Amino acid sequence: MKNIILIAKREFLTQVRKKSFIILTLLAPLLIVGFGALIALMFKANESTHSFNVIDKSGLFQNKLKSDENLKYIYLPEANEASLKAALRDMQGIDGLLIIPKLENNDFSKLEEETKLLVNKKIGFGTKNNISIDLEKIIRSEKIKALGLNETQIKDIDKGFTLKAENVVDEKTEDNDMVFSVKYGLSMVLMYVVFMFIIIYGVRVMRSVLEEKNNRVVEIIISSVKPFELMMGKIIGVTMVALTQFIIWITMSVVAALFLNTGFAAMNENLPVGGEEAAVVTKAFDPQNLAAEVSHTLLEMNFPLIIFVFIVFFLLGYIFYSAMYAAIGSAVDNETETQQFTLFAILPLMIGMYGSITVTNNPEGPMAFWLSIIPFTSPVAMIARIPFGVPAWQIVLSTALLIGATFLMVFIASKVYKVGILMYGNKATLKELWKWIKN
Numbered sequence: 254m255k256n257i258i259l260i261a262k263r264e265f266l267t268q269v270r271k272k273s274f275i276i277l278t279l280l281a282p283l284l285i286v287g288f289g290a291l292i293a294l295m296f297k298a299n300e301s302t303h304s305f306n307v308i309d310k311s312g313l314f315q316n317k318l319k320s321d322e323n324l325k326y327i328y329l330p331e332a333n334e335a336s337l338k339a340a341l342r343d344m345q346g347i348d349g350l351l352i353i354p355k356l357e358n359n360d361f362s363k364l365e366e367e368t369k370l371l372v373n374k375k376i377g378f379g380t381k382n383n384i385s386i387d388l389e390k391i392i393r394s395e396k397i398k399a400l401g402l403n404e405t406q407i408k409d410i411d412k413g414f415t416l417k418a419e420n421v422v423d424e425k426t427e428d429n430d431m432v433f434s435v436k437y438g439l440s441m442v443l444m445y446v447v448f449m450f451i452i453i454y455g456v457r458v459m460r461s462v463l464e465e466k467n468n469r470v471v472e473i474i475i476s477s478v479k480p481f482e483l484m485m486g487k488i489i490g491v492t493m494v495a496l497t498q499f500i501i502w503i504t505m506s507v508v509a510a511l512f513l514n515t516g517f518a519a520m521n522e523n524l525p526v527g528g529e530e531a532a533v534v535t536k537a538f539d540p541q542n543l544a545a546e547v548s549h550t551l552l553e554m555n556f557p558l559i560i561f562v563f564i565v566f567f568l569l570g571y572i573f574y575s576a577m578y579a580a581i582g583s584a585v586d587n588e589t590e591t592q593q594f595t596l597f598a599i600l601p602l603m604i605g606m607y608g609s610i611t612v613t614n615n616p617e618g619p620m621a622f623w624l625s626i627i628p629f630t631s632p633v634a635m636i637a638r639i640p641f642g643v644p645a646w647q648i649v650l651s652t653a654l655l656i657g658a659t660f661l662m663v664f665i666a667s668k669v670y671k672v673g674i675l676m677y678g679n680k681a682t683l684k685e686l687w688k689w690i691k692n
Contacts, residue, residue, distance in 0.1 A: 258470050260486020261493065264461070264640055268494045282505050284615045303380050308334050311356040311364065317391050324383055326351075341373050351384070359399060361392055394500045415603045432623075437639040440609075444637040447567050448606045451632065454571065455578040455598065458487055459591060462582030466674055480671040484583075485663070488575045495571065555642075562639045565652060570632025573659045574598055576666035583673035584686060605630030609637035616641035626651050628658030665690055 268274055270298035304325040309315050318326040327347075329337065337350050357363050367687075371386065397407050462484075581594040605624055612621040616638050624634035625643070631651050635643070672689040 256482040257486045257489065260478065260483055261490035264487050264490025265493045265497075268457075268491065268499060269346050273496070274498075277417070278501050281349070283500055297339070302348060304374055305349045305351050305370075305384070306337055306347055307353070308337070309353045313356060313395055314353055314391055318387050325467065334404070338371065341371055344373060348372060348376055353388075359431060361396060364392070427562045437558075439640045440637045443563055444470070444609050444633050446604060447563075447570060447636055448633050449603060450495055450499070450567070450576050451571050452599065454491050455574045456595075457576045458491050459578040459582035459595075462570070462579050462670075462674070463485055463585065463588065463591070466583065467586070467605055480674055481667040483668055483674075484576070484579050484670045488572055488579060488656075492568065492571060492576065528685070559639050562643075562648060563636055564630045568633050569652075569655045569659050573628065573632070573662050576659075576663045580666035580669040582674070583670040584676075585673075601629035605633040609634045612637050616643070622647070626654060628655045631655050660692070668692070 302323055302325060304327060305327050307318060307328050309328065310331055320326050320658060321660055334352065338687070341350055346512060352371070354364060354367040368388070370381070394407060397410065402410070440494055448658045487656070551613070577598045578595075581591055584594065585591050606632065608620060608624045612618070612624065612634060620632070621638055624630045625638050625647065632655070635648070635651050639648075668690045669686060672692075
């Protein structure tokens with residue numbers, strides 16, 4: 254154990270002293286936020302306002318097609334139709350001509366068939382779809398009015414229906430949309446974090462092993478420690494690196510959240526008029542109120558259990574797959590050869606991650622159960638399920654199976670590592686790996 258601790262300490266200090274680690278740890282959250290903002294700006298930059306001339310022969314749509322920041326409707330007399338068609342090709346600032354025919358005998362189907370949109374440029378599917386939706390809303394309203402209903406009755410027809418469900422087993426009200434959205438978001442974030450950390454730091458273990466093997470440094474180290482001690486020291490050392498980075502990111506996130514919350518509070522206090530007008534001004538977008546709602550929902554969840562399950566399954570899953578990556582690194586001579594073996598490590602994780610997306614729709618279904626029980630997928634699937642609530646016996650069973658599988662994987666990896674770490678110039682095959690495991 255002393256040798257394992259010494260190797261883990263060396264591996265930890267070697268990694269955290271690198272400039273790349275410090276830069277990545279401090280800048281990664283900012284890069285993620287910046288990347289998200291860049292994507293949003295790219296979508297925004299590709300948006301543009303489209304202007305369309307409208308000839309409404311039916312009279313139903315006159316001044317009912319409302320312009321907005323993306324679509325502008327310009328109504329023109331029916332007498333101008335021929336001249337507008339002729340000039341459309343060379344028009345500047347006008348993207349098309351919408352021609353709506355007369356409505357005969359309340360035949361809305363014929364109206365739809367004969368309505369035309371003439372364009373002089375490619376407007377994109379989204380713009381065309383938005384125009385269709387605007388027309389559809391007005392036609393729907395006219396159809397309902399034809400039945401003798403007024404505006405109040407139409408609005409009443411459009412009212413949604415909120416169904417409140419009560420779980421007779423847990424004796425509590427089932428999740429509403431906000432609670433479900435928060436749980437779903439937390440589930441996806443935790444699952445994705447575990448998935449990425451296992452892959453990133455598992456690959457780091459593999460590269461570390463491969464680097465020492467190629468530099469022949471391992472021959473000197475092996476003379477002083479056992480291969481198993483060297484492998485476990487590397488795994489534990491990189492685990493501590495991952496936890497250190499994770500703790501720093503959590504701290505940065507908490508500080509940022511507190512800072513933003515304080516900023517939103519100050520913003521509301523400095524609005525020109527007090528409470529009621531402030532509520533009106535921020536009605537369209539009230540980040541503080543939304544943050545308070547999300548925080549309240551999160552606080553009502555069983556966070557001690559969620560954190561416990563997250564840490565246990567993250568650590569066990571990481572050790573499980575890191576042992577696999579260490580074995581791969583010891584069995585090959587270069588990074589190119591790792592590609593034929595890393596699929597065995599990545600594929601189960603991907604099955605667990607993408608399978609867990611369906612788990613959120615039915616957290617107690619057979620897919621959710623088996624993905625969170627099988628050790629190859631449970632590190633991500635169980636974490637995806639835990640915000641929705643998991644029976645205690647399933648958590649215990651899954652943890653026990655994952656512990657047993659982790660010990661077994663470490664044992665198998667140590668057998669491969671023991672032989673492969675001193676093999677040079679001999680490309681390992683699956684047949685040879687099986688021989689190393691059996692011996």
